[in-house]
Structure formats: C-alpha cells, structure tokens
Amino acid sequence: MNTLQHQRVVVTGANGGIAQATISRLLEAGADVVVSARNEQKLATVLDSLEGSVEGYVMDLLSPDSIRSFFDQVGAFDHLATPAASSMFAPIRDMNFEQAEQIVSTKQWGQLYSVHYGSRRISEHGSITLFSGTVTQKPIEGSSMFAAVGGATEAAARIWAFELAPLRVNTVVPGIIDTPVWPGLVGADGADSALAAMADVIPVQRVGTPDDVAKAVLFLIDNSFVNGHSLVVDGGHRLI
Ligand SMILES: NC(=O)c1ccc[n+]([C@@H]2O[C@H](COP(=O)([O-])OP(=O)(O)OC[C@H]3O[C@@H](n4cnc5c(N)ncnc54)[C@H](OP(=O)(O)O)[C@@H]3O)[C@@H](O)[C@H]2O)c1
Secondary structure (H helix, E strand, O other): OOOOOOOEEEEOOOOOHHHHHHHHHHHHOOOEEEEEEOOHHHHHHHHHHOOOOEEEEEOOOOOHHHHHHHHHHHOOEEEEEOOOOOOOOOOHHHOOHHHHHHHHHHHHHHHHHHHHHHHHHEEEEEEEEEEOOHHHOOOOOOOHHHHHHHHHHHHHHHHHHHHOOOOEEEEEEEOOEOOOHHHHHHOOOOHHHHHHHHHHHOOOOOOEOHHHHHHHHHHHHHOOOOOOOEEEEOOOHHHO
16 A cells, blocks of 8 residues: 555755655655745746646745744645755855854754644654754765754754654755755856765765655655654765
8 A cells, every 4th residue: 555645745945956856756656745945936936847736835944934834824734854955065264154054044943943833733643854964974074064953953853753752753864965956065067076076985886866865755754663763865975
C-alpha cells in the first residue's frame, strides 16, 4: 500500500533545488502537496511548472507574520518539510553580517516559526522534516553560519520530537548537493569546477543530486518508527 497517497504534505521554498525534487517524489507517491514561495510571481511560476495535486501560498521566511498567515491558509495537513532557506559562504573575518543574519532568520528562526505555527495543524501521527547540513559534522571553511544554524536545528528537533509526540520530528542533513544554491555561493562561473573538485574527495566520487535528498525526506516522512533522527545524505563526505 502506498502510505503517502492523499496525505497532505507541505514543502517550503518550492523553487529550490531540493524542494523541487521532493515535490516531484511526493506527487509521484500520490501525495497532495502544498507549497510556498517567497512572492506571488515566484509562486505562479512554480505552480505553472507542476502537474498533479498541488496548491500554493506566498510565504517569506523573513516575516513571522507571513509564516503564521501561510499556515493559517494551509489549514490541516499531515507532514511538513522545510528546505527553504537563504545561504552564504564567508570566513568569519570577511563575514557580511546582514547575510549572516538572513541565514539565522530564514533557516533557524524560519524553521522554528514553521514548527511553532505548522505543528498545531499537523495530524496527530504526522511528521516534520527539518533541514541541517553536514557542515555540522565536517568543517568546511566559510560555512560557520550554516554549521551553527544546522547544529541548533538538529538539537532543537530532538527536543521537539519529545514535546510534540506522537508527531515525529526528524532532520535531514545534506552534504554537497548540486542545486541552484552553488552558483549563488561561489559564482556562476565557478560552480561547476567547485562541485567537480568536491566530487573528487567525496568517497562515492560524486556530489549529491537533489533527488538523493528527496528520497531521504520521503523515507523520514513515510517511516512512522523513525523519530528524533538526523539522517546524513553526503556520500560519506563527513568521514574524510
Ligand atoms: N545544496 C546543498 O549543497 C546543501 C547542503 C547542505 C544543506 N543544504 C540545505 O538544504 C536546504 C535546501 O537547499 P537547496 O540547495 O535546495 O537550496 P536552494 O536551491 O537555494 O533553495 C532555497 C529556497 O529557499 C528559498 N528562500 C530563500 N530565502 C527565503 C525567504 N526569505 N523566504 C522564503 N523562501 C526563501 C529560495 O527562494 P528564492 O528563489 O525566492 O530565493 C529557494 O526556494 C537548505 O536548508 C540548505 O541550507 C543544502
């Protein structure tokens, strides 16, 4: 039996690389998907590109009011996945603090507010899948803000798994994944060569695809005995 059939699943940041792969997998599994995008134009573009049972609403993670209003519009649902977040790379001495604050606002506070407002509407045996990153376990120069926010998210998720039980709360922990985030982080010209260089050192000899992470998200949503877990999807990168 397909356990995701007609489950109502909310995915944030629908035009993101990992979000798009997750939405495709969910639709394939027969879920009814609810998505968010940052503004009306992005939402319209995303909804035009998707086929299946999809609805969407605007949500800007920089605004707690917008997050509350998003979940008010969504109403009752079964599962939540929160890949939306802004990104930056900078060593501490060169850090642009406005960008650093955006990561904290979108990825840490954004996920926290999403759990706060979203969990009230999730069915009792539903789930929440939050997003961290393997830089919490493997230091990469320039990624201290990702690591700090990801570590905080994983730690909070384990406590929320207690507080919100029987609702389950897990975290997916992606390694280096080839998504539109990379041209933004290292420049459009440098992204391919940066990813190729990283592929050389990752034990499985490649970087991850958005679908590698999407499959992990679906596992966390679907397996009702996995709870309070951080699932690393990094091809073994953290081991070297
Ligand atoms: N890709 C990787 O290598 C990697 C590694 C470790 C962890 N992760 C984590 O995995 C998650 C997804 O990553 P990804 O690579 O798929 O990222 P992505 O392609 O850059 O997508 C990020 C999404 O977040 C949205 N977003 C950014 N700021 C927002 C805001 N203020 N309000 C609402 N939405 C906002 C973006 O919308 P706009 O298009 O409007 O900007 C976009 O839809 C993130 O938490 C990321 O940190 C990724």
